[in-house]
Amino acid sequence: MKNDNEENNMSQFEKNTVDAAQIQALYRVHYFNASAVFEAPEDHAYYFKTFIGPHQISVERGDCVYFLTTDTAFLKRGPCQIDSQHCATIVRGFMPAERSCSLAGLPVLPYVNGCSTKQLFAPPRPGDPTLQYLQIPPHSAEQAHHIHSTTRVVYTLSGKGTSIVGMEGLTVKEDLTPGKVCILEPMCPHHFETPYGEPLVVVPLHVFSATSGVETMHPMFNGTYLMNQGN
Template sequence: MNRREQPQTAPCAFTAYDWQHGALSDSFSAWADDVSARDVQATHFGFVYQGSARLLHSGHSWTVYAGQYFSVPGRFTLCARAARGVIMRRAGWRGLFMIGGPVEHKGRLRYIDRCSDTTLIQPVRRGDPCLNLLYFPPGVHQTAHTHPSDRLGLVLSGRGTCIARNAGADVSIPLEAGMILCIHAYGRHHFATDRNDEMRVLAYHPDSDCGPTDDDHAMINRTIVDGVSARELSSIRTMGDATLEQT
C-alpha cells in the first residue's frame, strides 16, 4: 500500500483482516510465529500484541513485550512462537532503530471530537512514516472524514464501531480488541463508541506532513549566535554535505 495520488473518494474505505501468520497486503503482516526480513532497503514498524518475542538485529538481541513497539531498518529476525503482533513495511526508506513502550492508555495530543493521539514513532524527517496511538473515550461519534494515504491499524483494547463508505453505502463494522484493519486512502469513515465503552487503536501512517527538516529542527533553531538563531545564519549552516545521506 504505497502512497500514490488518488481521487478524493475511494470505492472501499474499510478492510478487516483475519488474524493469520503472514502477509495481509504488500506492506502489512500479522505474526504468530518466527519472522525474518531480508530487505536492506526497507524499514519495518512492529507491535507486540500478546506475549513476548526476541528481536535480533545487527548481531544484538532484545526482548520485546506485549504493548511495546519497534522500528527496524534493514534485516532482522523476530523469534515469536509464543506471541503475536503486526508488522508494517515501508519499502525504499531507512528509518531509525527504536524500541518503545509499553503504550500509555490515552493520547497526549488533542485530536478531533474528544479523541486524543500520541505519536509513538515520530517522522525522522518531514514526510516520513510514523506510528500512533489513538484513544476514543466513551460516547464518541466522530465527524466523517478521509485520509490522503492508507491507515493500517490494530485495535489494542476496548470496543467501538467504524462507519465506513464501502461500495457507495455506509456500513457499520463492529470493532473489538485484536481486530486488524485498514482505512484506505480517501475512504470516507468515522469511529464511534458507546457511552460505556472506550477504545484504543494502533495506527500506522506511511507518510506525514510534519517533522523536522534541514531548515527547521530543534538543534539548529536553538543554537544562538549573538542573539540570532543559527537557522537565520546561512554563512555557518551545513550545506550540501553528502556524508549526511543515509545508506
C-alpha cells in the first residue's frame, strides 16, 4: 500500500511525462502560425469556423464573419464572399449590422494588472459575440489564471508575450508573436504574460460573450462554499 507521499510522487512523475502537445490537447488550446482552418468541435454549444492565413471565404445568409486587415477590423453579414489574409471567423446564427473599426489608437478602458482595453465591436446585446482589443504592458500578466465560458479566438496584433495554459504541475507555455492565433476552447485555464520587456497587443473574439454577473447565478455556484483543497 502506497503512502500519501508515494502517491503524490507518482502523480508528479506522471505529470512530468506528459508533453506539451498532450497538455494542449487536454486543456483544449490551439495555436496557429501558418495557413489553417479550425471549426468548432462537435461538443461545442456555439458554432464558429476560423480561417488563419490567406483564404477565400463564403459566408452564408444568417451567419456573419469577423476579420482583420493590417489596420482595420471588419464585421460583415452573409451572404458574402471575403478575401481574408490574416484571420477570419464565421459565427453561425448571428447577423448584426455591418461595421468596421480602425485598429489604431490607444485603449480607453483600464483593466487588471496594468492592462488596458477597448471594445472594437461591443456586443449589441448582453451575451452576444464581441471583438475586443487588449494591451498588456511589459512585465505584466493578464489577470490571474482564469477560464471563459465560451471560445476565444485571439489574434496577436503586435509585440511579444507568452500564453500559459493548464493547471499547477501541468502547464504549457507558448510564445505569442504578431500574426499568431490562439484558440482557447471554453473552460480552458489560461493567462497571458509579457516577460520579454515589450508590450503585447491581442485582439480576442468572444464567440458569444458573458452576461456580467449572471453566469454565476445558478444552484451549483450559489450552493458551494469554498474551502482549502482537501490534500
